[in-house]
Amino acid sequence: MDDWIRQAELWVGQAESWIRQQPPEQIYVAAAVVAVTILVLIAASCLKSSKPNTIVLSGLSGSGKTTLFYQLRDGSSHQGTVTSMEENNDTFVLHSEQERKGKVKPVHIVDVPGHARLKPKLDEVLPKAAGVIFVVDAQDFLSSMQAAAEYLYDILTKATVVKKKVPVLIFCNKTDKVTAHSKEFIKKQLEKEINKLRESRNAISSADISDEVQLGVPGEAFNFSQCQNKVTVAEGAGSTVQIFLETKVNAVLGSPPGPVWCIHKS
The missing domain is CATH 1.20.5 (Single alpha-helices involved in coiled-coils or other helix-helix interfaces)
Structure with a gap:
């Protein structure tokens, strides 16, 4: 000593x-x-150490994102909402929790317009996301299937989404319509379309896709279970949508109650 x-x-x-x-x-x-x-x-x-509290509503124009945004915020259906060219961006206590006693955490919801020209807005918010809800129009799915798959592919291959293991919920909206497709059908068709995209884009020079992460397992047909971040497919419509999505948002942010929606706590 x-x-x-x-x-x-x-x-x-x-x-x-x-x-x-x-x-x-x-x-x-x-x-x-x-x-x-x-x-x-x-x-x-x-x-x-601070947890992100941003939930991103994404999807093609007309899928119902803006209506879902207002349902989460104030419980209204906002009938007559038209396709938005500006993002809805607000921080608020979820409508179902406004009457709840005790400390309630606000959530930041960003509704990103689905128009192709506004895609850079999505790239801006994804690095801040705690979770992504990708909304699909179950009634008009076949006519927009390819465009929806391309949009979803861009999200699932984004480096910031994969590396942070940001959970993605594919929400099949408007399933109360008689002509709507089931979530099982939509899931299979999206997987097939993404598999085609994966094969074609993998042939592109890596210099052109420096911000992308390759999907799936080489030599195997693509399915969502192969993603490094958790991907879940669900469906809903009408009054059930609000309660359903609120439980999913709470689960992502680590707040009770609600079933677990592909939680990853970093």
């Missing part, structure tokens, strides 16, 4: 001698660098 103490005293003496030999300006700069480094590390630690 005495040897360790003597060695420590020697190191301290050498450090003091070196400091005395340095210009005062250099000492100040070194101290400032150390202070800034400590502050950056503390800030990074705080940001890393």
Whole structure:
């Protein structure tokens, strides 16, 4: 122990001698660098520990995203809502929890317009997402199947979504209509279309898809269970939509109640 103490005293003496030999300006700069480094590390630690609370509503135009946004916010159906060219972006307590006693956490919902020209808006919000709800029009699915698959493919291959294991809920909307397709049918068709996209896009130079992660298992037909992040398919319509989606949003954010919707807590 005495040897360790003597060695420590020697190191301290050498450090003091070196400091005395340095210009005062250099000492100040070194101290400032150390202070800034400590502050950056503390800030990074705080940001890393804070959980994102953004849920992204995505999908093609006309799928019903905006109506779902208003149902989550204030419980209204907002009949007559037209296709939006501007995103609906708001932070609020879910409608079903407004009467709940105790501490209720607000959630940030972003309804991204589905028009192709506005796709950059989706790229802006995905890195902040805790979960993604991809809305599909179950009644008009066949006519928009290819476009929906391309949109969903872009989400599932986005590096920020895959690396953070952001859960994705494919929500088949308007299933109360007689001509609506079932979630099982929609799931299978989307998997087939995405498999075609995967094969064609894998032939593209990696330099052109630097922000993409390849989907599935090489040599096997694609299915959603192969995704690195959890992908769930569900359906709903009418008054059941609001309660159903609220439980899913709560599950993603780690707030009770509600069944687990592909939760990944980082």
